[in-house]
Amino acid sequence: MDVPMSTHLAVIATLALALLFSPETLVLGLVVASDKKVPRQATLAFSGGAVAGIAFSTGIGVGIAALTGTPASEGDHTSWPGFIVRILIAAALLAIGIRRATGALRHKPITDVSKPQHQPGRLRARLTKRLPGLDPKADLPAHQRITRAAMAGFAVCGLHPKVFPIAIAAGHQILQISDRPERALGAVVFAVIALIPALTPTVIELVRPGAADRIKEGYERIMKVHGRWIVAVLLLAAAAFVAHGAFEHMPRR
Numbered sequence: 001m002d003v004p005m006s007t008h009l010a011v012i013a014t015l016a017l018a019l020l021f022s023p024e025t026l027v028l029g030l031v032v033a034s035d036k037k038v039p040r041q042a043t044l045a046f047s048g049g050a051v052a053g054i055a056f057s058t059g060i061g062v063g064i065a066a067l068t069g070t071p072a073s074e075g076d077h078t079s080w081p082g083f084i085v086r087i088l089i090a091a092a093l094l095a096i097g098i099r100r101a102t103g104a105l106r107h108k109p110i111t112d113v114s115k116p117q118h119q120p121g122r123l124r125a126r127l128t129k130r131l132p133g134l135d136p137k138a139d140l141p142a143h144q145r146i147t148r149a150a151m152a153g154f155a156v157c158g159l160h161p162k163v164f165p166i167a168i169a170a171g172h173q174i175l176q177i178s179d180r181p182e183r184a185l186g187a188v189v190f191a192v193i194a195l196i197p198a199l200t201p202t203v204i205e206l207v208r209p210g211a212a213d214r215i216k217e218g219y220e221r222i223m224k225v226h227g228r229w230i231v232a233v234l235l236l237a238a239a240a241f242v243a244h245g246a247f248e249h250m251p252r253r
Contacts, residue, residue, distance in 0.1 A: 008173060008174075008176060008177050008186055009186060011173050012186050012189055013189055013190075014238045015166050015173070015190065015194075016190045016194040017193060018166055019194040020193050022231055023219070023223040024156060024160065025050065025157060025160075025198055026200055026201065026219060027216060028156050029047070029200065030201050030204070030212045030215060030216035030219070032046045032153075032201060033201040033202075033204060035149070037142055038142045038145055039205055039210075040206070041146050042149040045150035046150065046152055047198050047199050049150035051195060053153060053154040053156065053157030054158065054191065054195060054198075055158075057157070057163065057171070058167045058174070058187075058191075059171060060168055061167060061169060061170060061173075062172070064085055064172060065082075065171065067081075079251060083246055083250045085172065089165070089242050090242040092165035092168075093169055093238050093239035094236065094239040094243075096162055096166070097232045097234075097235030097239060098236075100228045100229075100231045100235065103228050104228035104229045153198060170194075173242075176245075
């Protein structure tokens, strides 16, 4: 059964909006923009790294769809690998959505690496121990600050455990579109919306230098109350659609 283009776009836009309203990317970008030595260069590097990160994680989703034989261009193709991938993507979106809703209920604070009380995870702590330059609080030369900002952008948009599954789901959904121009449109829609949080710090620094700290505080207050609920609803809706599509395309024999 062919899925209308409007439905594909709705799912892709929903996933992109989930990234738009996820506070981690923008908060980290605003932290980078608060750099005291090279704020403009650092935030440009952060945005560039974020673009590469989104392209990387979305590309993995496209690759998974191609490898499991689920491109819509092949017609109403059903396979167990494709079904399993869809179910796994739906489960990942569901898990992240539930976690966001739980964080909203508990009024869990937004992760801010610039705060002294912030405790990084075990993997991050080990990497920082081996590569001190990854520590956002480390006092580094200008060129190393720029490199660190680019790596942070790539990591938060390409490797972050909350962003990575969403981008993979979007890439997988994009490849379900049979018409190539429409598929390209879907990719553009996702990229334009999803990259807003990564590009906003650069725009702020170019337009209002030094305003990143003030904007970050206001943004955190708003997103702490409303952001997680918005993202939870979006992800749960996307998970329901992907799961529905999985069972529709489940092999019958």
